[in-house]
Amino acid sequence: MSAVLRHREMLLVAAIALMVGLIAMRFPAFARPGNLATVFNDTSILVILALGQMVVILTRSIDLSMASNLALTGMLVALTNANYPEVPIPLIIVEAMTIGAVLGAFNGVLVWKLGIPAIVVTLGTLTIFRGLTFVVAGGTWVNADRMSADFIGLQRGMLLGLPVLSWFAVAAIAFFFLLLTRTPLGRSLYAIGVNPSAAVYTGIDVGRTKFIAFVLSGAIAGLCGYLWVSRYVIAATEVANGYELTIIAACVIGGISIAGGIGSVGGALLGALFLGIISSALPVIGVSPFWQMAISGTAILAAVILNARGERKQGRIILKKAEAA
Amino acid sequence: MHTAAALRAGELEPGTAVAQPLLSLSGVSKSFPGVRALHDVSLSLYPGQVTALIGENGAGKSTLVKILTGIYRPDEGEIRVSGDAVRLQGAEHAFRHGITAIHQETVLFDDLSVAENVYLGHAPRTRIGLIDWRAMRRQAADVLKRMGAGHIDADTRLRDLGIANKHLVAVARAMSIDARIVIMDEPTAALSAKEIGELFDLVAFLKGEGKAILFISHKFDEIYRIADRFTVFRDGEMVGEGMVADTSQNDIVRMMVGRAVDHIFPERQPNIGGPLLTVDGLSHPTEFDRVSFELRQGEILGFYGLVGAGRSEVMQAIAGMTGTSAGSITLAGHRIAPRTAADSIDAGIVYVPEERGRQGVVIGMPIFKNVSLPSLARTSKSGVLRLAEEFRLARTFTERLDLRASSLSQDVGTLSGGNQQKVVIAKWLATEPKLIILDEPTKGIDIGSKAAVHAFMAELVEQGLSVIMVSSELPEILGMSDRVVVMREGRVAATFDNAGLDAETLVRAAAGIVA
CATH class of the missing domain: 3.40.50.300 (P-loop containing nucleotide triphosphate hydrolases)
Known part of the structure; x- marks a missing residue:
């Protein structure tokens, strides 16, 4: 599997390099390190969200509520900041992640204890969280005037030559890489995605593991709630409306199998970067946003077709065995 | 109905058989990679008779049913329906030849009505080619009534019927295309005693209609109650056949189990504590x-x-x-x-489940990760996995099992069935069970x-x-x-x-x- 995956990731790296190369032919400035760092910074939130989503998708589930969770948590931390500007930012971050995790735990409990399919649960909470955002804000929004300088400034600060926001993405990449490759939990996430039945016999609690995945994706959505609100300096009901599809698109392009059990941190990162480059480069070369959507869509289909081809060979072997048994 | 004496005469002189077999197989073989499922098997089914197919698990009964219903193609051999050689191209094709099977768990459509299930694929049409619902319901009701199952309403959703009634619907489906060969694959496994009685009434009805019935069961009382003939399979070969009335249970058991030693078991000196x-x-x-x-x-x-x-x-x-x-x-x-x-x-305590594919290995994961999966608490330290430790564990136990693999990083999905089974066993041994x-x-x-x-x-x-x-x-x-x-x-x-x-x-x- 890892050979195929590596191959797949290399394909994505090549596609991204090709894209950057083509753009650079017309706008050499685009490929300069400084600009690429900016593109990375602009894509940071998507990268972090895609990593959280990946953990859920690995377990054969999906979290459609991430963008709504982000909006609700973003609104709550913005209101906290507006009303208690003295609350330090680290505490705001803890608040964001805690609220996000609680919302994610709500999804997780429904999936775990009631056995409702994740797509149904999170379709419901997608609407609920979005509605709650409107309710807690009383139908208004929080803008720059009501946010403290620290609240807005933290992630714009520079650290070792990179904006702090980029460092959040780097930290998330490191965290998820270690989680998935170096912890028993990470191994369990893959195992229940590939073969939940075998996982049960191995002593893995499938429901509980899914629950943890939802808590993680929730905490990530919450963190991004703060990052988003402070980056775009607005907390409103419509924040990140429909963004769950972009997050899932990044995962799919990155080779994460919707059927569960297949995917890597590198894939999620590349998938998010692919979309990030499209959205930041195409306006530069004067391509309309509608073309951007068409290109993203084509990339999604191409990724799915490539992945399906990669997996089909295994399927045949299983079928043959099933017949022989 | 034929008398037993006439049948026996037919058996003694195949050339002058009382009836031509409705279905006959000769020299049928089928192999799967590494497994010979059927070897040179012959079988004849006669109109108005129930033939019991008997054999241990793995004797080849299921493979035979799948060949008869067109799901598998035989590697060799011939199938004749009413004397004409046929090559069954698939389930639908077998069905068109009048061969139908009733399985242990009925394979019908739960969310369709009884009438739709009976006529799926051959529904009566109106003049402009649409399904003639009224005719379909009427005809389905007729078929059910004719076989003594008038209590089933043709409009009921199949989901709402018990297994016994589902079997009746499956038979009605067979009747609706005038199927002549009915295979019953352990139809009584999920039935109550009363339902079994009803099923046997139905078998008697089918016999009266001149159908040839292949009845697969493990239960001797059932075989002796309804079967006329029997055929015994063992290790994919036909090892005996005859009339049920002339053969004792013990004789049949002997045919089922008597075998040449094909496999040497290890010598052991049990040291039991x-x-x-x-x-x-x-x-x-x-x-x-x-x-x-x-x-x-x-x-x-x-x-x-x-x-x-x-x-x-x-x-x-x-x-x-x-x-x-x-x-x-x-x-x-x-x-x-x-x-x-x-x-x-x-x-x-470790339990190594039966279904290796579904419950055993995690396909797509390398061998060593499969082996270490239940032992992660031991191979990790303060919540961090130690891959070297996992490798060591996997090497220790797979070597003892003589696992054939190019490397422990190989995906288990690429291993043969036997080697996958070894991975599963290694995985459990690694937990050091009692x-x-x-x-x-x-x-x-x-x-x-x-x-x-x-x-x-x-x-x-x-x-x-x-x-x-x-x-x-x-x-x-x-x-x-x-x-x-x-x-x-x-x-x-x-x-x-x-x-x-x-x-x-x-x-x-x-x-x-x-x-």
């Missing part, structure tokens, strides 16, 4: 009842029985996968009540891998482990077990010492035949 596991009165609301047995240190305890006797369910309860309603489990002097698989693994439960450990794997698994089992007990082996293969049970527990219908039917035990005794105990 004190009791390790005591199961007392273990019960489940539906699956098993008051099951008691004892397993001693260093012993291989065989569990024999028909499919559905409740053996796997008892094992799953011991392994923490199924709840129990009463009874106790004592392991090495301590009462245990495992609620999850993790509990029983911690207690030192007791290992192997459920059908060699089902569907080739002879060479079987021998390796058996040799390994012998090695396990030599090292003081105890093994429970659930198996439906008599040679394996007799060749490996120190003692054998036979289960029937959720209860322990008998317990035997293997010394001087013969296959017929086991089959009789499992089938409930009083000697």
